[in-house]
Amino acid sequence: MGLFRRETVITETACKVCGMEFASTERTMRHMQKAHSKPCKTGDSGCGCS
Numbered sequence: 001m002g003l004f005r006r007e008t009v010i011t012e013t014a015c016k017v018c019g020m021e022f023a024s025t026e027r028t029m030r031h032m033q034k035a036h037s038k039p040c041k042t043g044d045s046g047c048g049c050s
Helices: 025-036
Strands: none
Touching: none
């Protein structure tokens, strides 16, 4: 149902984590879900994934 869940809305075309630029906000959202939603596999804190 999601009554108390806050959904993030991205209005920018640049990723805040890695700085990549995209053509549309839809592509930015897809990138954020795929690249930055999973935990880091290596366990190294300096690898850039979050």
